[in-house]
Amino acid sequence: MQNNSTATLAALHLASPALPIGAFAYSQGLEQAIEDRLVHDAKTAQVWIHDILMLSLAKQELVLWIGAYDAVTADDIRTLDQINTEILSLRETQEFRLESMQMGQSLTKLFPQWPEAQALTRDLKAYVKTIALTYTAAFAAICAASKVPLELGLTSYLWAWTENQVVAAVKQIPLGQSAGQAILHDLKKSIPEAIAIACNTPADELGSAAIGLAITSARHENQYSRLFRS
Numbered sequence: 465m466q467n468n469s470t471a472t473l474a475a476l477h478l479a480s481p482a483l484p485i486g487a488f489a490y491s492q493g494l495e496q497a498i499e500d501r502l503v504h505d506a507k508t509a510q511v512w513i514h515d516i517l518m519l520s521l522a523k524q525e526l527v528l529w530i531g532a533y534d535a536v537t538a539d540d541i542r543t544l545d546q547i548n549t550e551i552l553s554l555r556e557t558q559e560f561r562l563e564s565m566q567m568g569q570s571l572t573k574l575f576p577q578w579p580e581a582q583a584l585t586r587d588l589k590a591y592v593k594t595i596a597l598t599y600t601a602a603f604a605a606i607c608a609a610s611k612v613p614l615e616l617g618l619t620s621y622l623w624a625w626t627e628n629q630v631v632a633a634v635k636q637i638p639l640g641q642s643a644g645q646a647i648l649h650d651l652k653k654s655i656p657e658a659i660a661i662a663c664n665t666p667a668d669e670l671g672s673a674a675i676g677l678a679i680t681s682a683r684h685e686n687q688y689s690r691l692f693r694s
Contacts, residue, residue, distance in 0.1 A: 470610075470611075471611055471613060471616060472616065474578075474580075474607070474612050475607070478603060478606065478612075478620050478621075479620040479621070479623050479627075480624075481624075481628070483574075485570040485571050485574075485599070486567055487624065489692060490563045490567075490628070490632075490692055491629070491691075492516075492563070492629065492677075492681070493680040493681040494509075494513075494632050494633060494636070494692075495636055495684060495690055496681070496683050496684035497512055498633075498636050498637055500680070502680075505639075506637075506639055506643040509630070509637060509639065509647060510647045510650055513626065513630065513633070513651060514650075514651060514654055516677060517622070517625075517654055517655075518654060518657070518658055518661070519672060519674060520672045522657075522658035522662050522665075523662070523670060523672050524670050524672040526659065526661075526662030527667060528550060528554075528601075529601075529604045529618065529621060529662070530604070530614065532544055532548065532551075532600065532601040532605055533604040533605070533607060533614060533617060534608075536584060536604070536605045537608045539587075541587045544601065544605065547601060548597055548601040551600050552565070552598055556677075556678035557681040557682050557685065559681055559684060559685055560681055564598040564599050565598060567599035567602075568597045568598040568599040568600070568601065568602045569596050571599060571602040572588070572596060572597050575602075578606060578609070581605075581606055581609040581610065583609070600621075603617075603621050604617065604621075607620070607621075615659060618659045619655060619656075619659065622658060623655065626648065626651050626655065630644050630648050631644070632692060633647070635691065636691060636692075
């Protein structure tokens with residue numbers, strides 16, 4: 465029971481909006497989608513977030529997350545570094561790259577505070593010298609080092625992402641708090657499905673073609689007035 469409680473607390477800690485990694489500063493293209501009126505109310509916000517979750521994260525991002533988790537579980541820092549490089553190479557825009565790197569570096573700086581991650585911190589310093597961990601790889605790594613079960617770690621990661629997207633929609637559309645909570649309730653149903661897709665997607669079959677999202681992110685880099693960095 466104690467081990468289960470410790471793992472659950474670690475997962476909750478990582479999903480907390482109080483974690484000082486700057487997630488609140490990013491909308492991942494949602495701000496531009498709102499500017500372009502692709503998203504303009506609670507229904508369209510829910511559809512936008514759901515589609516990214518199921519068509520992009522589930523089939524690509526989460527598969528790499530699992531690879532990073534497995535690498536740390538196997539104490540294979542070389543493979544973690546390779547997966548981390550692949551994650552960064554799949555970021556289509558400068559904003560997405562900067563977001564992934566900034567949040568990853570901020571999370572990695574917290575590793576020394578986690579007793580379970582002392583060995584991981586030492587190994588990373590010895591090996592990963594050219595590219596710092598992305599947020600995706602860093603989150604997976606700390607979950608593995610903390611013995612958070614795979615499914616619980618993925619749930620924590622997706623909940624943090626989903627909540628941040630909904631908060632961005634509430635701020636920018638804008639929506640009421642009750643509408644935001646209703647969107648979260650709808651999206652909760654999709655998180656287990658996204659995890660199942662990722663767990664059943666072989667690493668050599670991962671992939672996504674979120675062309676509209678990439679274009680929206682690129683357009684956001686030149687948006688005249690904005691609240692978010694992506």
